[in-house]
Amino acid sequence: MKILIVEDEKDMQQALCYGMRKSGYAVDAADNGQDAVELCEYNDYDLVILDLNLPGMDGLNVLKHIRDKNLPAKVLILSARCDISDKIEGLDGGASDYMTKPFHFKELEARVRVLLRRTFIQNEAALSRGGLYLDTNKKQASFKGMPIELSMREFSILEYLMMNMGRPVSAEELLEHVCDSEADPFSNQIKVYISTIRRKLAAFSDENIIKNIRGAGYVINKEDAEC
Incomplete structure (x- = not known):
């Protein structure tokens, strides 16, 4: 999943980016409201973590822009403003x-997971089909109880395909949601990742779980759930 962190305090921004990337998310960052708005218009973020006290454009105006443009990203406000009136204004504004702040990173991480599950109409922390099982909290994959060793990026790709089970997902969409914006859109890195994931899954199942749909991308079909 792809996250935009909007935070003007440099140390805080770097800490948030490091923590979220370590948790397996693709992360972009902005230190002012105008850059945040431009990034949101250009990229398809799954979640925006938004500070309110920003130089130039206030965070609430960034939120208003996101909602006025009907952009799909969930918005989690992370702010030192702790008055109930600020919270009500933010939530009523579409957050x-x-x-x-201050906050515990583990709590932030848990709230991010909940919001992303809500984005994909996923109520449980686990994703499964047949013998394949993903624990989206622990970022662990297994097949019929046997652990599958995946890198964070490999897990993110498999997670995104399973969240969109039954729908073909293009390489461009995968790149948009699981890689940072600095990733080269003309590279074949998604193809390489898919090949590696398939090889690892093949050690546990003879089924070709991730299928190619010519001209459309990759899909994990719901009807193949029984293995």
Whole structure:
């Protein structure tokens, strides 16, 4: 999943980016409201973590822009503003959640997971089909109880395909949602990742779980759930 972190305090921004990337998310960052708005218009983010006290454009105006443009990203406000009136204004303005600083990163991480599950109409922390099982909290994959060793990026790709089970997902869409914006859109890195994931899954199952749909991308079919 792809996250935009909007935070003007440099140390805080770097810490958030490091923590979210370590948790397996693709992360972009902005330190002011105008850049945040431009990034949101250009990229398809799954979640925006938004500070309110920003130079130039205030965070609430960034939120208003996202909602006025009907952009699909969930917005989690992370701010030092702790008055109930600020929380109400943020939530009424279209924020999906509101956390105050100081905060515990583990709690932030948990709220991010909940919001992303809500984005994909996923109520449980686990994704499964046949013998394949993904624990989206622990970022662990297994097949019929046997662990599958995946890198964070490989897990993110498999997770995204399973969240969109039954729908072909293009390489461009995968690149948009699981890689940072600095990734080369003309590279074949998604193809390489898919090949590696298939090889690892083949050690546990003879089924070709990730299928190619010519001209459309990759799909994990719901009807293949029984293995």
